[in-house]
Amino acid sequence: MYTSVALTLALAAITPAVLAQTVSGEAPGFAAGTTGGAAGETVTPTTTDELVSYLESEDALTIVLNQEFDFTGTEGTTTETGCAPWGTAAGCQLAINANDWCGDNPAAEVTYDVAGTTAINVGSDKSIIGVGDAGVIKGKGLRFVNSVSNVIIQNIHITDLNPEYVWGGDAITLDGSSNIWIDHVKISLIGRQFIVSGYETNTAISITNSEFDGQTSWSASCDGNHYWGLFFIGEGDQITFKGNYIHHTSGRSPKVGGNALFHAVNNYWADNSGHAFEGEEAYILLEGSTFDNVTNPAQDFAASLYAPSSSDSACTDALGRACAANVLTDSGTLEGTDSSVLSQFSGLTIADADADASAVPGSAGVGKLSSSSSSKKEKTRKRSARKVHQPRRLWAGAEEEDVVAF
Numbered sequence: 001m002y003t004s005v006a007l008t009l010a011l012a013a014i015t016p017a018v019l020a021q022t023v024s025g026e027a028p029g030f031a032a033g034t035t036g037g038a039a040g041e042t043v044t045p046t047t048t049d050e051l052v053s054y055l056e057s058e059d060a061l062t063i064v065l066n067q068e069f070d071f072t073g074t075e076g077t078t079t080e081t082g083c084a085p086w087g088t089a090a091g092c093q094l095a096i097n098a099n100d101w102c103g104d105n106p107a108a109e110v111t112y113d114v115a116g117t118t119a120i121n122v123g124s125d126k127s128i129i130g131v132g133d134a135g136v137i138k139g140k141g142l143r144f145v146n147s148v149s150n151v152i153i154q155n156i157h158i159t160d161l162n163p164e165y166v167w168g169g170d171a172i173t174l175d176g177s178s179n180i181w182i183d184h185v186k187i188s189l190i191g192r193q194f195i196v197s198g199y200e201t202n203t204a205i206s207i208t209n210s211e212f213d214g215q216t217s218w219s220a221s222c223d224g225n226h227y228w229g230l231f232f233i234g235e236g237d238q239i240t241f242k243g244n245y246i247h248h249t250s251g252r253s254p255k256v257g258g259n260a261l262f263h264a265v266n267n268y269w270a271d272n273s274g275h276a277f278e279g280e281e282a283y284i285l286l287e288g289s290t291f292d293n294v295t296n297p298a299q300d301f302a303a304s305l306y307a308p309s310s311s312d313s314a315c316t317d318a319l320g321r322a323c324a325a326n327v328l329t330d331s332g333t334l335e336g337t338d339s340s341v342l343s344q345f346s347g348l349t350i351a352d353a354d355a356d357a358s359a360v361p362g363s364a365g366v367g368k369l370s371s372s373s374s375s376k377k378e379k380t381r382k383r384s385a386r387k388v389h390q391p392r393r394l395w396a397g398a399e400e401e402d403v404v405a406f
């Protein structure tokens with residue numbers, strides 16, 4: 001017994017890198033069928049320059065990140081006049097005067113890292129996957145623009161894009177993209193948006209099992225919670241938003257417009273000092289989600305919203321299944337009775353719903369892949385892989401039950 005456990009643990013220590021070189025699971029919802037870089041070679045960059053050239057490449061590639069890529073300082077710093085829209089007290093964000101945004105706000109000197117203010121243009125047919133919790137992109141974001149399609153980003157952390165400054169950087173930008181699956185990504189400490197879409201249309205987008213961590217020392221609400229969260233404004237965007245953990249924000253979590261079709265299912269919103277949903281001219285189905293300590297689940301909100309508070313069957317005609325109920329705990333109210341939203345979803349690939357989102361804070365984000373592979377599809381995939389692929393069989397032998405038994 002002792003020997004076999006020791007062997008199991010030793011194998012567990014060496015096999016995650018093997019496991020992490022392929023994408024785990026399949027995209028649920030609108031991005032179903034996205035294959036990323038599966039058709040191409042697997043590469044493991046070791047410098048920021050290498051990472052950029054692989055990301056910008058036109059070849060299909062699986063790009064494995066097993067280290068931090070630190071872009072801060074790679075393009076220098078700039079000191080110039082920006083502004084202080086919320087004052088200069090500690091805890092408040094200042095703003096870079098991008099596109100003359102500052103207007104009549106009081107001037108303030110800003111010094112920022114240039115790399116954070118522009119992002120890497122990712123080419124089509126890529127899988128960008130992290131090993132364990134080691135895959136970190138620091139100080140620069142990713143852009144999916146100009147008809148880029150078929151990209152999977154899984155299990156990486158994007159962080160530290162000039163969080164002191166509005167316009168300091170967006171982590172992920174979608175602008176005229178399709179078949180993009182963002183899964184088990186963590187985003188923290190950014191100047192502007194975690195994810196922003198627009199103004200070109202983005203279709204077949206699934207954002208799943210990701211953590212949007214708004215804890216910051218520089219906030220537009222001056223209270224430690226990031227205001228500029230998720231902003232989806234591409235014309236006619238189609239976005240599945242499932243299993244995500246959005247916490248310590250104070251606004252735009254998300255803001256949705258542009259006649260977007262937005263399916264939010266099994267997400268967990270927590271510790272939000274302002275508002276979660278904001279926007280207008282969008283069709284939103286919100287189900288199976290939790291609002292826990294969210295001051296305003298929706299504010300400045302005129303979109304069409306169906307958000308059932310009990311499990312009901314109004315969804316069956318459009319989705320082929322009942323919707324799951326939303327749960328509000330220590331939170332403001334949410335009105336969402338516009339069931340006409342549902343017909344907009346007819347004919348699209350709709351993600352399944354779990355009964356509730358209670359497991360999400362534990363399973364969303366980076367470094368969680370082995371503990372969150374709870375979908376039936378993924379278990380099936382792992383079981384069949386065991387027969388043919390030796391390292392995976394050994395890894396499967398080291399799964400949680402065995403360790404607990406020890």
Ligand SMILES: *[C@@H]1O[C@H](CO)[C@@H](O)[C@H](O)[C@H]1NC(C)=O
Pocket residue numbers: 225248249270271272273293
């Ligand atoms: C509720 O959220 C606010 C804002 O993030 C936070 O300051 C407060 O501590 C939270 N309350 C609890 C009980 O966690």
